[in-house]
Amino acid sequence: MSFEVTLLGTGVGIPHSGRAQAGLVVKATEPLLFDCGAGALLRLAEAGFSPLEIDTALLTHLHLDHVSDLLALAKARWLMGESRMEVRGPDGVEEWFETVRGLYSYLEELDVSFTVVRPGDRFTLKGLEIEAGEAVHSLPALSYRIESGTKAVVYSGDTEPSELMRDLASGADLLIHECSFPEPYVVTNHSTPKWLGETFRGAGIKRIVLTHLYPQTIGCEAEMVRDVLVGLGDGVEVEIGRDLQKISI
Numbered sequence: 001m002s003f004e005v006t007l008l009g010t011g012v013g014i015p016h017s018g019r020a021q022a023g024l025v026v027k028a029t030e031p032l033l034f035d036c037g038a039g040a041l042l043r044l045a046e047a048g049f050s051p052l053e054i055d056t057a058l059l060t061h062l063h064l065d066h067v068s069d070l071l072a073l074a075k076a077r078w079l080m081g082e083s084r085m086e087v088r089g090p091d092g093v094e095e096w097f098e099t100v101r102g103l104y105s106y107l108e109e110l111d112v113s114f115t116v117v118r119p120g121d122r123f124t125l126k127g128l129e130i131e132a133g134e135a136v137h138s139l140p141a142l143s144y145r146i147e148s149g150t151k152a153v154v155y156s157g158d159t160e161p162s163e164l165m166r167d168l169a170s171g172a173d174l175l176i177h178e179c180s181f182p183e184p185y186v187v188t189n190h191s192t193p194k195w196l197g198e199t200f201r202g203a204g205i206k207r208i209v210l211t212h213l214y215p216q217t218i219g220c221e222a223e224m225v226r227d228v229l230v231g232l233g234d235g236v237e238v239e240i241g242r243d244l245q246k247i248s249i
Helices: 041-046 071-077 092-101 164-167 193-200 221-232
Strands: 006-007 025-029 030-034 055-059 082-088 111-116 123-125 130-134 142-149 151-155 173-176 207-211 238-242 246-248
Touching: 006 041, 006 151, 006 173, 025 041, 025 142, 025 151, 071 082, 071 092, 092 111, 111 246, 130 164, 142 164, 151 164, 151 246, 164 173, 164 193, 193 207, 221 238
Parallel strands: 030 055, 055 082, 082 111, 151 173, 173 207, 207 238
Antiparallel strands: 006 025, 006 246, 025 030, 123 130, 130 142, 142 151
């Protein structure tokens, strides 16, 4: 079965034109939301999704640029007559949400359920088989492999390139991987182009889309793609992701 990926936000905590914060939708039969940073709610509408269609969200981690629109999404659903929503994510997800929700007494009618996801967990949602992986970040963080039939998409969340990510993404049709800074930046908890390319060389991935782009990447996009390919080798399609981009798998 084929499915479609819609990139909602390809940016980060520092705003720059044209890039909302992290979020994407994967749809086989029904849409499934991954991350929901600032601007993702607007991007959902621009991509043609009603809040009422998005009743389940999976989070990679709890940094604000990945979760800040989640309560706003739940509120939008409530205003449209639907109080129920399911959220899955790392340890602390329920405590974070309820702490923020608790500041607004009028939102007490929200009926949000929570499931903690840990690396290695496997489950089925919206007709998709999902495996959680461990990301290398500054706090507990997840990556996700999403499969439909023989097709596979991997979403890295925020992470350094790692053998864990390589194993999760092996043979994927599409890898949506953060690439926060261009060369010659040296960073931890995030990815740079040559490091990313070297990590996934020979992993059998067909296409890589780079996301989670800091303002420092502006004007360096073509060079970043070339630098990924230097490490990766031939035979893999690499591109810079853009908000509202739709990718059919």
